Each structure stands twice: as structure tokens, then as C-alpha cells.
Amino acid sequence: MSAILAPLTATVFGIGAGPGDPELLTLRAATVLRSAALVIAPRATPEQDSVVLAIVREYVPSGCEILEAVFPMSDDFGQRASAAAGAADLLAAAAREGRAAVMVTLGDAMTYSTWGYVLRELSTRHVDVPVETVPGVTSFAAAAARLGEPLAEGSDPLLVWPATLPGDLAELLALAPNVVALKVGRTLEALVDAAREAGARVAAVRRLGMQGERVAEDAADLLGGKADYLTTAIVHKEKR
Amino acid sequence: MSAILAPLTATVFGIGAGPGDPELLTLRAATVLRSAALVIAPRATPEQDSVVLAIVREYVPSGCEILEAVFPMSDDFGQRASAAAGAADLLAAAAREGRAAVMVTLGDAMTYSTWGYVLRELSTRHVDVPVETVPGVTSFAAAAARLGEPLAEGSDPLLVWPATLPGDLAELLALAPNVVALKVGRTLEALVDAAREAGARVAAVRRLGMQGERVAEDAADLLGGKADYLTTAIVHKEKR
Numbered sequence: 001m002s003a004i005l006a007p008l009t010a011t012v013f014g015i016g017a018g019p020g021d022p023e024l025l026t027l028r029a030a031t032v033l034r035s036a037a038l039v040i041a042p043r044a045t046p047e048q049d050s051v052v053l054a055i056v057r058e059y060v061p062s063g064c065e066i067l068e069a070v071f072p073m074s075d076d077f078g079q080r081a082s083a084a085a086g087a088a089d090l091l092a093a094a095a096r097e098g099r100a101a102v103m104v105t106l107g108d109a110m111t112y113s114t115w116g117y118v119l120r121e122l123s124t125r126h127v128d129v130p131v132e133t134v135p136g137v138t139s140f141a142a143a144a145a146r147l148g149e150p151l152a153e154g155s156d157p158l159l160v161w162p163a164t165l166p167g168d169l170a171e172l173l174a175l176a177p178n179v180v181a182l183k184v185g186r187t188l189e190a191l192v193d194a195a196r197e198a199g200a201r202v203a204a205v206r207r208l209g210m211q212g213e214r215v216a217e218d219a220a221d222l223l224g225g226k227a228d229y230l231t232t233a234i235v236h237k238e239k240r
Numbered sequence: 241m242s243a244i245l246a247p248l249t250a251t252v253f254g255i256g257a258g259p260g261d262p263e264l265l266t267l268r269a270a271t272v273l274r275s276a277a278l279v280i281a282p283r284a285t286p287e288q289d290s291v292v293l294a295i296v297r298e299y300v301p302s303g304c305e306i307l308e309a310v311f312p313m314s315d316d317f318g319q320r321a322s323a324a325a326g327a328a329d330l331l332a333a334a335a336r337e338g339r340a341a342v343m344v345t346l347g348d349a350m351t352y353s354t355w356g357y358v359l360r361e362l363s364t365r366h367v368d369v370p371v372e373t374v375p376g377v378t379s380f381a382a383a384a385a386r387l388g389e390p391l392a393e394g395s396d397p398l399l400v401w402p403a404t405l406p407g408d409l410a411e412l413l414a415l416a417p418n419v420v421a422l423k424v425g426r427t428l429e430a431l432v433d434a435a436r437e438a439g440a441r442v443a444a445v446r447r448l449g450m451q452g453e454r455v456a457e458d459a460a461d462l463l464g465g466k467a468d469y470l471t472t473a474i475v476h477k478e479k480r
Contacts, residue, residue, distance in 0.1 A: 016381070023268040026258070026377060030267060108381040108391075111398070116390035123388065133385035135377045137266060141256070141348040145373035148363070150356035151348075155403040158351070159416065163395040175415070176399065 007098030010037075012091045012129055014119055015102055016109035016136020017055045020209030020230075024137045025059065032134060033059040037099030040087050042071040042114045044229075051210070051230070052106045065094075071114045080117060088121035092129045108136045112162050112182065140180040143205040143232045146215055151234065152178040165191060170198035173237040180234055185227040191235070192220050200237040206230060247338030250277075252331045252369055254359060255342055256349035256376020257295045260449030260470075264377045265299065272374060273299040277339035280327050282311040282354045284469075291450070291470070292346045305334075311354045320357060328361035332369045348376045352402050352422065380420040383445040383472045386455050391474065392418040405431060410438035413477040421473040431473055432460050440477040446470060 013032050018024035025033075033039070039060055041053035050068045060066065067090065071083045087103060094101035105113040110133060122131055140160065144151040152158035159176035164187050166172070172179055181191055188204065195202040204219035206212070207230050216222045219233055253272050258264035265273075273279070279300055281293035290308045300306065307330065311323045327343060334341035345353040350373060362371055380400065384391040392398035399416035404427050406412070412419055421431055428444065435442040444459035446452070447470050456462045459473055 016385075018266070021268070023271070024266050024375065026264050026266055027270060028261070028263040031263070108377070110381060110384035110389070110391045112392055112394075113390070116393050119388065119390070131388070133388065135264065135381040135385040137348070137375045137377060138381065141350060141375040141378065144350035145256075145375040148359065148371070148373065149350070150353070150359070151350045152352055152400070152402065153356050154352075157402065158400040160392070160398040160400070162392065162397065 009129055010095045010098050010100045012095045012122060012131050013100070013102045013134060014109045014115040014131070015056075015104045015134045016107055016113065016115075017052050017104045018137040019107055019139040019142040020055060020207065021142075022055050022058055024142060024209065025056070026134060026136060029134050029136065030059050032100070032102060034061060035100050036060060036064050036102045038065045038067070038091070038094040038101040040067045040069050040090060040101075040103045042105065043068050044071065046070055052104045054210075055106075056104050084114070084117035085121045085125070087118045088126060091118070092122060092126035095129045106139070108138045109133050110135065111138055139182065139208060139232045140234065142208055143234060146205055146208060147203050147217060147234070149203065149234070149236070151180070165194065169194040169200070169235070173198055173200055173235065177237045177239065178234070180232065182232055183229055184231045184233045185229045188219060188227065188231060188233065189223050191233055192223065195235050198237065200235050202233050202235050204231055204233040208232070249369055250335045250338050250340045252335045252362060252371050253340070253342045253374060254349045254355040254371070255344045255374045256347055256353065256355075257292050257344045258377040259347055259379040259382040260295060260447065261382075262295050262298055264382060264449065265296070266374060266376060269374050269376065270299050272340070272342060274301060275340050276300060276304050276342045278305045278307070278331070278334040278341040280307045280309050280330060280341075280343045282345065283308050284310070284312065286310055292344045295346075296344050324354070324357035325361045325365070327358045328366060331358070332362060332366035335369045346379070348378045349373050350375065351378055379422065379448060379472045380474065382448055383474060386445055386448060387443050387457060387474070389443065389474070389476070391420070405434065409434040409440070409475070413438055413440055413475065417477045417479065419475040421475065423469055424471045424473045425467040425469045428459060428467065428471060428473065429463055431475070432463065435475050438477065440475050442473050442475050444471055444473040448472070
């Protein structure tokens, strides 16, 4: 193809689609999705539907190509890098054909998101392709709104912990009286116990804005039910 | 007025309007604003225009009453409580007249936001008035998107620090290799120095999505200019 006939390279977008409720997409995200020619949505296993695809589907135009790409939740660096490289190649190829290519992720695009890995692949291996990241509402901001309780105020730090909390929760709370624990599935009971020992309160929300939503001002109310990966807990310790 | 003729009490909304770009409002926020009868926007001093009002103004219908309420940035608890009580009373009174009443705040409504104080006044002194909080995109999520660099990944904690950082940044970075420092005005130089000593990188954005925007992958590039309250710095320390 001669340079004159080659289409202009389109932009690749990484969109944070928010925590679950389609109304919590940003206006920018909705605008970008409405003009998308390719949408890639991550899912955890080949058997599971993509959670984020359900959020954005109503904004995706008919005729838009939709791909669900498996991003394993494991810490296997090789698996993750190969999934990210694959997604980056597909997005870049579409953009070079002049098609607006979008990757969607749950919550914010830069906060514990698969987009970060794809972005790195794009910026090292497809430097000619323009990229825009559209930030989104995090699960913990939405959880605080739903609980009606501020995440953090005044000069108090906020600590966001993405995995199993380390041994001494009381020590963390001495540094930051507000601790957000993400993806608290089977570890919720241990967290509730640790908070009780530390004299702190724990609230939790599960599947916020999705089917099966549970909102608990006292996270203990969620124990006993089926553990779910999409659970966010917020620990607050009052000052003396 | 007889009970039969009294209007239905409307909902009071607290809206996180995002970091600056009107396109980063959520769809929910835009919908609520379009039906608002009263909008209260905080400002720091009687002389300064409200930053958040400039973000939302295009979505506010003509005929909507707009009030700018002074919320002093000082730590004076009494001043702040009295400003919050005043705003809560106005919002509740409007809602009882059946008018949709909205308070808008910069960033997310539950993350270091004046809405938290107003919400507390509403929930203690106006318990009959229904309230909804609409979460928003934080300044730090938007800063990371603009810088093209993830805020936090994998199992690394994220620490958000709203005021002057404490003495030992290296110690904080040992706990959380990603530290967000909010409202870094005149303290930016000290932060840049401390990060250099700790072997960490600092990026910063100033007035993101607003007039006078500055984006610096190396925060040192912002030194020497006029300090601005609306500056967000992101410190990353690579693992060894």
C-alpha cells in the first residue's frame, strides 16, 4: 500500500469503565465507546463472561468488533505479559487500519488494572500508535458513596491494599486510619477478625452496581455467604 | 400547609465532579445536574471563583439557583462545621420544597471532600431527607492517566497522603512503593528533595484539565514556577 493511500492511524484508548453501574462511566468514556470499531474486554478465565463488558455493552455501536481476552488473575508474569502483548498487538493493528480501538477495564484504568500492562506493551513495541487513557471511578470511591461514609478526610492518609493484608493491621492503622482492602474474597473473615483486635470498624460491599450486590456497614454480615473476588472492604479506625 | 398539599421531599445529591475536565463527569452526575433546582459549589475564599463550578456549569439548566459557599481551607474545625451546617440547611430546605438540590465537589465526593462534612450534617440534623452520593474520578487517577503511568499494580499498596508528608519518605516507600501526595503547593520542592534522597521518582500535574495545566514526568520541572494548591504528585520507587 502506498503511503498516500494508507489510512491515518487511529488512537488506541484504555478506558476505566467504573465499578459496575453503567451510569458511572464518564462522559468521555461513553463518547469514545460510541465511536469504537474494536473493543477488547478482559476476563479472568475462558469460561467466565467479562464483567466489564456487561458494563459498557450498551454504549458499543452495533457492528463494532468485540473480543474477550483472557487475562489470568494469577501472578504468573509470563502468562500476563503474553496476554498483554497479544491485546496490544490487536489494538495497534486496528489503529493502523484507522479503526478506533478500545480496551475496557473495571474501575479506574491506572489503578490495579490490566490496562497498565497493555499500555507498557504499546509504548515499547508500538511507539507510532497514539494512546489515550480515560480514567474512571474506582471500586473504593463507589463503595464509600454507597456506604455513605467518607473514605478519608482532613490530613488522614488513605492506604489502598490490593492483596491479603500483612500481619499487623494495627500497625498499618497507626499510619493510615483509613485502609481499603481490594478483592477481599476468602480473606474477609481474617480481615474482620484483625480489625476487631485492632479496635477498628470494617464495612464491605460485594458486586457493587451488579447482580448480587451486597452492601454491609458491618462486614461481618457478609461472612458465611459465598466469597466473591469483587468485594471491597473499608477499614476505619477512629482517633483517640 | 396541610400534609396533602406538601410537596414530596426531593433527594439531596453530593456529586464528585472529577478533577477538572467536564468530560470526566460521570453520566450519572450529568443527569442529576441537568435536573437540578439548586446547586451549591464550594470555594476557598469569598474572592476566589469556585473551581468546581466551572467544571459543571455547562450541565446546569438555566433557571437553576447557584450558590457559592465559602469553605475555608484552614483546619479550623468550627469554621468548617459552620460552613457545612449552613450548606446542609440550604440543601435540606430546598429538598423539602421538592426541589432537587445538589452539592458539587472537585474529584471524588468521598475522598478528602467537603461533601463528607455536609453529609454528616445532613445525616444528623436532617434525617428525613433522602441523600445520594455520586462518586467521581479522583485527581490522582486522572494524573496517572495523563502521565501514562499506572498508579499501582499487582500486589503493591498505594498510599494517598493529603498534606505535608512526614519526615521519612523512604520509610513510607518501603511500605508502599506508590505514594500520591495531594495539594502539593509550596511543599513540592521538599518532596522532590526527599524523593531524590530515597531513590524514587516524582511526577506531578498542576491544574489538570484546567487553564494553566502543567504535566511533568519529572516534578522538578515544575519548581521555580508559581506554586499552586491544585498540584498532585506521584512518587514511585522501583523494587530492587
